[in-house]
Amino acid sequence: MLRFLWLVAALVVAVPAWAANVSLSLGVSTIEASQTTRATVTVVGEQPAALPSFPATPGVRIRFRERASEFVSTPSTGIVQTYRYIFEVTPEGEGVYPIGPAEVGFRDKTVKKTESVTLTVRPRTAMGAPKEEIVAISKFRRESVWEGEIVLYDATLTARINIRDVQWSFPDFEGLQVPANVSAQTTQTRIGDPSGDITIVKTVIPLIAAGTGDRTQPPAVARVSELSNRMGPFGIAQSRQRNEPATRSPLTIRPLPKGPDDFSGLVGEFSIHSTLEKTEKVKVGESVGWTVTILGDGVVDGFDLPELKDLKGVRVYRDESHTAGGLVEGEYIGRKTFSMVLVPTERGVIELPDLTVVVFSPKEGRYVTKKVELGKLAVLGSGTKLEFEDFGTPGEVDSTEGAEPVDLEEVYTWGAATTVPLAPVLPLVLILVLGPGLLVLVADGVGGVRAWVARRRGPAREVRGKARLKAPPADPAERLAVCDLALREALADRTGVAVGELRRDAAMASLPPEVAENVQQAFFGLDRARFAGGEMPEDAVARVRIAIDQLERAA
C-alpha cells in the first residue's frame, strides 16, 4: 500500500512538464467469461509518435478503440497535456491474463514501457446472466474501523440499460466527517457483455471516523436517468427518472486505545521521508534546506512535526508547510510537507538525531513509531564556532539551550533608496513599442484589401465608341463633343489606328460606300453644328449611333 502511495505521490510531485510518463490501467480488473473490458494507456507530457503497442497475450484480443487528449493542471507540474489511448480487451476464456506492458514510442525514437496489469476472467455467473436492469450498492469498504481513520464509502450503480446520468442521495453520515477540501470521485466504466453492455458508475467518498460505536448508515438512493428508445422533439432521446435504493451500510468505529504522550494524532498507514539539500561541504552559518514529508492513507491536516531536541551544533528554522489530501485512483492519500532550514553553528561532522513520529496503525491495531534517519552534516568553516551578537528577541522565543543563534543577513550599504514602479505604465509603453509593427501590419492589411478588391472587380473597362452615347450629356456643346469623339473612336477602331493618328479621309476611303456615306453624313451634321455655328440636329445622336453600328459591323 505504502509503495503504491509513494509511487503515486512521486508521479504527481516529480513529473516535470517536459517529461513523458506512461501508465496502463484496466476499466475493471475482474470480468466474467465472454465479457469485454477496456485498457487505457495514459501518456503525460509528450505526444507519442504512434499508437501504443501491446505484446501478444495468448487467449486475449486487444483492439484499439479511441483516443483523447486533455490538459491537466497541478500545482507541482503546471499545465501538462495528457493523451489517453483506449483499447478493447476481449479474453477468449476463463483465467488470469497479464496485459502489457504497453510500449509507447516517441518522436525522438525513445520507447517507454508501462507496467503490466492483470485481468482475471471468472466463470460466467450472476453478473453475466440476465438479471435486474439496475442494481445500486452502497457500502463502506471496511465495516470496522478505528476512530480518526479514513473510511471509504463506495456507491456503485450497475446498469444493463442505457442511462444518461446518476445522482446519489447519501445519508447524513452521522458520526463521520468529510475531510476539508476533499471531494468525492466518480468513475464510469463499461463492460461489453453478450446479453447487453453493462455500465458501472462508481462514486467514492472519503470520510473520517469521528464518533465511536455502531455507525451503520441508512441506504443511499440512486436517481437514474434512463434513456428510452423513443425520440423526443428535435431528435433528442427521451429519458425517465428511476430511484434505486441501495442497502444499509454497516460500520463500527472502535475507540483508540490509550496512547503514549507523544502520539502525533495520525491514524493510518504512514511513512516519513526526509531530504537534506546538502550534506557535505556545508559552511558554518550556511542555510541548508531540509524537507520532511509525511505520506499515508490518513488525514494529516492538523499534524505538526515534534520539536527537535538535542540538536547540538545546528539550529533549525521552520519555514512553510503544505498540506494535501485527496482521492487518487480510488484511494485516499494525505501528504504534508514541511520546509525547514538547518544552519550549522559549529564545524565538524554533526550527527543529526533520528526524527520519530508516533502514529496509530489500523492494520496492526496499535501505536507504532515511525522513524527517519536524518544522517550527518559535514560542516566546514574558518572558525570552530559561529560568532554572533546578542540581540533582543521579544515575545515568545524558542530558545534552544546550547545552540548558537544565527545572525541576520547584513544590510545594504549602498544602492538606490527609491525606485520607479514600472508596472502601472507597462500597457502604455507596450502600445508605443508595438506601434511601428502594428502600423506596418495595418498598412499591409489595407494594401492587401485594396489589391483584393481590385482583383475582385477585374480590369477597368474603357468607355469608348458607342458606349459614350448611352447617356449623352444634356449640354449641347458637351453632347456635340461626345458624339464627335465617339464617332472618331469607332472610325479609328475600324481602321486600326489610335484616335490621335486618325486621318479621316483616308479612313473613309477604306470603308464600303454605303457605310462611308452614313459616316460622312454623321460627320457633316456634327461639323456643321461646330463650325457653322448652327445647332446640332435633333437626330444627330441617332445618326452617329447608326454610323457607329455600321462601322462595327463592317469591322
Add this chain to the structure above:
Amino acid sequence: MIALLCTLAWAGPVADGATAWEAGDIEAALEAWKPSADGGWGSGQVKFDVGNAYYRRGDLPRAIAYWRAAGVYRPRTSGVSHNLALARSELTGVPTPVGAPQLWMRIVTPGELGLIGLFVAGLGSMALVHRRRTREGSRLPGIGASLLGAVLVLLASWGWWVQTGMPVAVVVDAPAIGRVTPDLEAEPELTLRPGAEVAVLREMRDFLLVETGDGDRGWVPDGAVLRIPR
C-alpha cells in the same frame, strides 16, 4: 547619467543609514532609511534595511512587514528569505504566512516580467518593420514575438494589479481579534498574534477582511495590522 546614478547610490539614504548602522546607532539608521522606505517609491534595499533595523530593535512583526515588502521588489534575494525564516522561527502561535499572490512572483517581479515582455514585443515590432522594408521572409516571427511580448506585459500588469489589490499585512503590537462582521461588537472568529502575516481581501470603514495562510478569515481593525509598505 551613470555618474549621477552612482553618486545617488553611494551617497543616498541607503549609504547614510548604513554608516549609522555600522556605528551601532540603529535609531539614526532607521531615521535615514524610513522616509524613503515609506515614501511610496522606496526600493527593495531600503525596505530590507528597515526590516533589519526593526529586528535589532526587537520589533519582529514590523521587521517581517518590511522584509515582505523587500521581497516584493527583490524576490530572488536569499537574504530576504533568510531573515524572514529567522524572524518567523522566533514567533509562536502565528498561522501559516500567506504566500505571494502568484507563484511566478517568487521568481520575478511584475516590473521585471513587463520589461522582458516589452523587449520581446519590441523585437517583434522591429522584425515586422524590417520585413516591410526588405520584403523578404515571413511576418510570422514578428507577429509571434509581438504577441508573446504583449501577453507577458499583460500578465505583468495583471500581476501588479493583483499584488496591489490584495496586499499583505502583518499584525503588530498586540493580538488582533478577527470578527465575523466589521463591527467591534461582532462575534470573534479568530485571534491573530503579532507577527501573523495575512492577506487583505477587503476594506470597509476602519476594518479589513483578512485571510491567513490556513484559509481562516475575519474582520480586524485597520490599526491592528501594518500593511506592507509599497
